Amino acid sequence: AEDPIKVGILHSLSGTMAISETALKDTMLMLIEKQNEEGGVLGRQLEPVVVDPASNWPLFAEKARELLEKEEVDVIFGNWTSVSRKSVLPVVEELNGLLFYPVQYEGEESSENVFYTGAAPNQQAIPAVDYLMNNIGVERWVLAGTDYVYPRTTNKILETYLKDKGVAASDIMINYTPFGHSDWQSIVSDIKAFGSAGKKTAVVSTINGDANVPFYRELGNQGISATDIPVVAFSVGEQELSGIDTGPLVGHLAAWNYFMSVDNDANYDFIDAWIDYKGDDTVVTNDPMEAHYIGFNMYIEAVKKAGTTDVDEVKDAIIGVSVPNLTGGYATMMPNHHITKPVLIGEIQDNGQFSVVWETPSTVAGDAWSDFLPGSRDMISDWRAPLRCGNFNVATGECGGASE
């Protein structure tokens, strides 16, 4: 038999991010196991190589280097936070690796070696705001986020977008909190006051991870219900909800490209497989897991198409590859290394699941460079020959400095 195809898994298993990333590691192991049961690919088995970058950003780069240089893996699935991706990026570019990144992020990036299977802002934030504005009639906006790059960028985009739509600056309140912020009393009180001005108000939350539980608890205790001031979150999925008493949260929203509750057989099969794999009836699936599911299948397809695991050939082969997603449609890898995704808005239910209340009529292609930021308005990314450029400036007709 030939050498196995080595699949690097670069997710934190300890430290602050373990809470989110461990499930992704297991998802990958499950997918690999299943693929191997089906005979692997190109007649070769797949072999997972798991490392723990321990929620430590420089360690991500080191581990990526270890995977590529020492373990000589053919592909890496990994990362959650943007900073960890930023840390890994130069390494995969230098060593010409492949990285599938499964989490929604702020965009403004397109690397020849990275495939972004999570949502770009136009695949999550913008549609969510559209929904609130058009379907709920929201006129006043609270943009609340954890103080780091993803919320900052997303909110910058949203601010421009809202202002373009005619929302006055006084109807936008922006608030940032530190990681793991746990005392939300005065902020929730401010939101309450902001929302009592007579206009329908909503909170767009890019609050990250652990800060959410105390945030929602405080909302509940201060008597803010979803019918008063709905909160639409971009970082709260089923996994986060599994640690929250959702009773008081019913009706608050989240925007994702996948929900566990989606009524679809592919999804049910995936859930069943996951439950069986974990041997636990109560485990949940979530959006980044679906992203890995898609990314993994795309990789397999691309390898089949290329007939090799050679990085350059896979890179070329994968553009245009379509695989089914779990919500009943297809995901296609676009030339900018982002994929097409449907955008779903769900309301939290008391069982910790989301009930989809709205979705885009068709899938949306991920936009690497936002149309709502002055610096990136003119940029496009296309990794196909002959352009092969991640940051082509259509105004100047030049490819930016990143490529040699």
Next chain:
Amino acid sequence: MSVLDQLTNRDQVFDFLAPEASPVDVRHGPILYMEDVSVSFDGFKAINNLNLTIDDGELRCIIGPNGAGKTTMMDIITGKTRPDTGSVWFGSRHNLLNMNEPDIASLGIGRKFQKPTVFEALTVFENLELAMAADKRILPTLTAIMKPEYRDQIDEVLEMIGLQSLRDRPAGILSHGQKQWLEIGMLLMQKPRLLLVDEPVAGMTEQEMERTAELLTSLAGKQSVVVVEHDMGFVRSIAREVTVLHQGSVLAEGSMDQVSNDPEVIKVYLGEEA
């Protein structure tokens, strides 16, 4: 001191800007002068209108009951405790109340503590080395070299305090009495103008006491010495002038015979048979 003053008072930081310590001026009188000094702790008056003058080259014994304020008095002189009122002058030029401990020490006031405190992790030799009179600013200390004559000096003192055999052992292992001796040795190394010696012979044998007495008397004249001690035998053997403190102020002053016959002193301090 305002914040600005504190920030602009740069001699706090840069060695090279520190004002040159001017020598003690004893032309116009005593080397130590305390006037109307009082200090209280949570309402308890430990020192109460204390007046004391020590002449240059004098050897003065200070006695008094436990808690009379003898150690506190030394604390005040050396800058450890700030009195509530009063003034303390070293010579006629230096107001000690405006200075901190290292400044006062550099002026030439050395002290042996009642409870021996030595640097336990350092060897006996190093303890003496640190005490040695030298430029104690940062860079000179960093670049200091152990010259043979310094070494001789230290060995001389080691001989005097009988700790040659323990020269390179950490001071932490010394017995109580040995620490007492080491403290005395450190005091000698400092070559101070004024020596404040708090209970030097506690824990010493009679013969050691005799040696200490000799030592202290030999210093007097060149240096001024203030001794606090409860051992009357010892005090008698060295005393010329004795001051008795009681409840924070001077109860009696005079020759040993005078004070030891003072009924008040007998009552509060000596007891009938002393």
Next chain:
Amino acid sequence: MTSSNMWLLRPLQERSTQIFLGLLTAAVVVVTILHLATPEGSALHVSAYTVTLLGKYLCYALLAVAVDLVWGYLGILSLGHGAFFALGGYAMGMYLMRQIGDRGVYGDPILPDFMVFLNWQELPWYWHGFDMAWFAFAMVLLVPGALAFVFGFLAFRSRVTGVYLSIITQALTFALMLAFFRNEMGFGGNNGLTDFKDILGFDLRSDGTRLGLFIATGIALAVGYVVCRGIVTSKLGRVSVACRDAEARTRFLGYRVERVQLFVFVVSAMLAGVAGALYVPQVGIINPSEFSPLFSIEIVVWVALGGRATLYGAVIGAVLVNYAKTVFTGVMPDAWLFALGALFVLVTVFLPKGIAGLLQKRRKATDDDGANAQEVAA
């Protein structure tokens, strides 16, 4: 040889320093030879990955030496040394950022990428000058040094000691972490500075540069070690120990304790800054997590594990713990924290003086070890 630099030469005559420098040199030379002279697939070959990894360990070792200087000899348990490390790193990171020039994704010749996409119009004033290597390298020393000076000046003058000092150093690094997280600070927020291209004109991705950085780190560690050893074996070093064990008593000998503390603290901060500056080009990123209080505590743990107040113990501790981390996170990703935690516990319980203590015990079995006999709590 003048007497004023005698203190720096004195350690070179010391056997322990000679051994240390010898081993360090040997290690660096062997790694260099194995990297350059052996073919890639060979069993002896040291890959660029390993070289960089070792370079990182050496940075940590220098940092640990800096911490040991203040903790071991001065009794100041700094729980904020990560801050100086990070500041040195940021100074270097800013230089590297400026070196990118118009090769960033947005092609702006002046502004770093993160400023472009968050709409900065011009370079903030504090970024000026960092395009010049000499300036940036000076800042590597000056920024941590200045912070240590101001902070130390205030704290030592007020005679803040013991846990109180430890906790405010922790507050310092914590506050800096939160501040650097803020995008408005202009240091790239949580993402920090990354995607560096070259240093002094050498491509950071080339193996040669990597090796160069590794060797530079080795030299920095050697120099840092000798400086620390020089201080420690000088009379000032003994004064430091005196301050550590009986601060008040030292004052009565005429030493200005706060200045001794300030001096050593600033030197230590600068060394930490150098370590950070060498760390950044090797790991490729600097972000506020280096300011995290837990990182600073971890540094202390390295030192304690290696053996406090020995300097070489700090080096051993730093290298060992980080090597263990590298190995454990690879071979037992789910359980490595158990192993690391157990390592800390076992060493403390069974090796009271750390690994250095073990070595010392073997070296002078008969001679009762003095310097650390009575360690008094900081």
Next chain:
Amino acid sequence: MLKIEQLNHYYGESHTLWDLDVDVPQGQCTCVMGRNGVGKTTLMKCIMGEETAKSGRIEYAGDVELTRKKIEDRSRLGVGYVPQGRQIFPLLTVEENLRTGLAVRKDGSKKIPERVYELFPVLKEMKHRRGGDLSGGQQQQLAIGRALVIEPRLLILDEPGEGIQPNIVAQIGEVIRKLIEEDGLTVLLVEQKLPFARKYADRFAIIDRGRRVAEGEIAELSDELIKKHLTV
């Protein structure tokens, strides 16, 4: 009361006590003498358990082998200790310092015996001051008072007069005598000052460089012995 036999003690590698024998008869005051650093305090610490002897026996009250007892049990057996250097608890108030000894009292009393205050009135006066704030001599008085709280059968005093004003030193001597005579207390005293030893002790033992070199009734303490073992 206390019989020490063939005691050997080491600090690390250095041999401090050599085959030491000391006998402390019941109801008497035995005074241990010797120059600085000969091992007197070390001997006391061995008796209290703060140091562990390498070999030898310490027999207490006829049948108890002290070396096998835990430190905290020794005071329960009635051994009171006034260590050299006072060793008071600096941050506890004077009263709290005294109260630490109440737990081992046989009668289970929760009150500090009046006698302690009678003996050292200053302690009563300064009841609420912290031990560490006291003057040196006051601390020494506190240390003695504290040992008396447990109403010991054997009292170990390591240079108790150090730093105490003369009239109180004399008073301490009287109290020791009184306790011996009235309560049958046994006293093991370390003392350098000859007059005090001569006046209040019944027996003496001289230690020199870790060895017991002389022992006997206090009256037998000759100038010759003193010259030989107590001068430098």
Next chain:
Amino acid sequence: MSIYRLLARIVLAACLALGPMLATAQVQDDTARDLLKQLVEANQAEKLGLLKEISETGDERARGWLEAFRGGKLAVVEDTGNVVIVLNNRGRDWEIADALSGDNLGEMSRRDLETVRVNNAMRAQVDGILSVIDLTVTDPQGRLDAARNLLGDVDATLAEQLEARLAEEENADVRAMLANAIAIHRLEQGDAEAIDVLSGSLNPTARAALNTAANGDDPALAAAASKALASIEQKLKINHAAETLYFGLSLGSVLVLAAIGLAITFGVMGVINMAHGELIMLGAYTTWGMQQMLPGQPGLALVLSIPAGFLVAALAGIAIERSVIQFLKGRPLETLLATFGISLILQQLVRTVISPLNRTVVTPEWMSGSIMINEALSLTLNRLYVIGFALVVFAGLMLIMRRTRLGLEVRAVTQNRAMARSMGIKATRVDILTFGLGSGVAGLAGVALSQITNVGPNLGQNYIIDSFMVVVFGGVGNLWGTLVAGLSLGTINQILEPWAGAVLAKIMVLVLIILFIQKRPKGLFPQKGRAAEN
């Protein structure tokens, strides 16, 4: 809230004063089934109409249907078209009951069920309908809540009904609330007189209505509304200040709780216990465990968690003390290293044994929501309990340290271990008890924190730094210092936060601590004098 609803439903079955909206009669099952089925297929607008229709059928089961619908628990069996109510919708198989007969139909895979989609707008509609019903319950508080729910949702027909209701209502508060509800409606219609009713009301909905009017087209109305608003603003300011103080105390008491155990193990015993956070975490997990063991009784579980959490953490603490710390006597700094290792181990243990994910801890009914002081000032109940709990724990600890021998003995042991043992103090026992006590108190903190924040493996890490800061800021070894430090840091933080933002506020508090320590190098309540120098 839902307890009220439950009660209300029972009461309502008998007493129906409000017109023909609901009657005891049952409509034909066919009609009902038809309506419900239509609900499944309908679009949003049609659904709203159907909901009204259902409520107007007068069927006594209607309320159940409405509530099921609101909770997203109305479903249709895909094969048969039967309308069912989902009783338990967790996991892959759901327990269902027939919507009409109420018969339990057992479990069914959720693949085979299609739930009736509901969203916030429809939920609001149902709430409105239910509130109108609740206006007639006997409990005045229930009526008040119902009336408050209707604020801002009143239309012309409802306004008339409310007028009628107002005439019958006896309770003054409810009357005022109803009047407000009607007035808001009137104001929306442009009735200037309504402003008189609303001026002085602190209710946010009333204020919102006034705001709208103030920004409206009618200048006279706008002027009157602005004036009313101005007077309200004044009152709001005072309430706001009171609220900030409350927030501060509540944050402060969280800090105190987290730190107070450390004030014992670190402050008194001198052990630099980096695993303190993990002991807190154990307490929180104990709460979760108790709730798992007593499903459906979160309140009882929480109460039982208090002793259980204490015990678990205390035992863990004792285990740590016996296995590691006892070997580090006199080496306080080394305890930092060892306990740091222990904290890593404990965290990873929880990750491996339980889960790296956060666990859900339910807040019992009696701890949710808030007490309303007035319409603008409510005190959140969980926080109120935490404040109280913190004070009780503090008092208890104070009592133990002051009134029992343990307090004295532990201080003696830490100040001079050898001497304490010579005095007959059983140092080992004291160590065990004290460390156990400090750890147990950390466990108590965990129980309380489970009601406020995440219960997950990182819980401890989030509090360890703050805990040390509080203890040190207050002055090591001084319990009062810990209390005052915690409360004041909390309050300062909450005062700064609205003004500077959460991040800057936190930075400022840290800088403040640094500067404060310059002024008071030994904390808030320093040990002074000679004693402290040794």
